[in-house]
Amino acid sequence: MSKATIKQVAREAGISTATVSRVLNDSGYVSDEIKKRVLEAVAKLNYRPSAVARSLKQDKTYMIGIIVPDISNPYFMGISRGIEDVVGPEGFQLLFCSSEENPAKESKQLRLLLEKRVDAIVLATSGGNESVVRGVWEAGVPIVLIDRKLELDNGVRLDLVAEDNVDGAYQLTRKLLQDGYRRIGVVNGPIRVSTGKERYEGVLKAMREFALPWEPLVFNGEFTAEGGSRAVAEFLASDHPPAAIVSLNNRMSLGVLLEIVRHGLRIPDDLAVASFGEVEAGSLLKRPALYYTEQNPNAMGRKTGEILLARIRRELPSAEAAIEIYPGEVKQIQ
CATH class of the missing domain: 1.10.260.40 (lambda repressor-like DNA-binding domains)
Structure with missing residues (x-):
């Protein structure tokens, strides 16, 4: 028919x-x-x-592209849910892409979303795609950065919703130092992205405050559970293993906890752990005394949704970037 x-x-x-x-x-x-x-x-x-015909006539597709490193990460799922809560009632649908921390894949996804004529893009960048992002911006497609910053040339600043990474990591490390730990291992992600650079900067800031004469033991991998697991295995195999670990991402923290349990060690008796972002599995441990930086991804997502709608409706000055930075409070799972 x-x-x-x-x-x-x-x-x-x-x-x-x-x-x-x-x-x-x-x-x-x-x-x-x-x-x-x-x-x-x-x-x-x-x-x-016809949705295509309608979008051509109205110059809108009512689609918003979302590119995150890992769509299975509860943190990014929380942000996405917050975005949907705001833009969904206005008729917008979300189109999800997972870059898997791969800049080449992210570049293809940015171009694909541009071809699909999405009304706006939300990006948690894997780094290295400044020229592609600038092309999206020059094409007039609103792009909001989440979680991670990106520096473009010629003074171009993009809308940003992120956490105070330096202070969050500083407060987290400071808690361990106040508890008397000195030999600290740091599990970090790729330093090509702002979260990797800024959170490590926060760790060093705390260590300088306590006048420690040495650098921490560092593992730079990917923001994955596998990366956290490899970091712990490497730390424990070293001549001077750490007494405490600062893990600067919730997915890596999960790997950290799993690897510690695999080695038959107890937290914090054998090895203390502090995580940037809460790890749900931490509450399953007996008396973990696990420190974590509390995050609020849903609020970040809702703010992102508000910025997206304002950009699509041209309610914000084009020459000014909307910047929203969320502080992180350090808490402890008892």
Whole structure:
């Protein structure tokens, strides 16, 4: 059975295609009697408006692209849910992409979303795609950075919703130092992204405050559970293993906890752990005394959604970037 057209709906209802369009798009005055005839014709013919045609006419697709390193990470899921809570009621749908911390894959996804004519893009960058991001910005597509910063040339600043990474990592490390730990191992992600650089900067800031004469033991991997597991295995195999570990990402922290348990060690008796971001599995341990930086991804997502709508509706000055930085409070699982 061939798909019904708007002309067939107009013929069935005995009116013009323009009037049918006004009813379907809820634009302009149409009497209740005419609306009834149009809706009856639509139901009878099983007419489905073309989303592509409508988007071309309205210059909107009502699609927002989301690129994150790991869509299974509860942190990014929380941000995405917050975004959806704000933009969903306004008719927007989210199109998700997972870059897997791969800059080449992220670059392809940015180009794909541009080809799909999304109305805006949310990006937690894996780094290295400044020229592609700038191309998206120059094409007039609003792009909001989440979690991670990105520096573009010529003074271009993008909208950003992120955490205070330096202070969060500083406060986290400071807690361990206040508890008397001195030999600290740091599990960090790639330093090509701002979170890796800034959180490590916060660790060093705390160590300088306590006038420690040495650098911490550092493992730089990826922001994955596997990375956290490898870090612990490497630390424990070293000549001078750490007494405490600062893990600068919640996914890595999960790997850290699993590897410590695999080695039959107890937290914090054998090895203390502090995590940037809460690890749900931590509450399953007996008396873990696990420090963590509390995050609020849902609030960050809602703020991101508000910025997206304001950009799409051109309610914000184009020359000014909207910047929202969230502080992190250090807490402890007892």
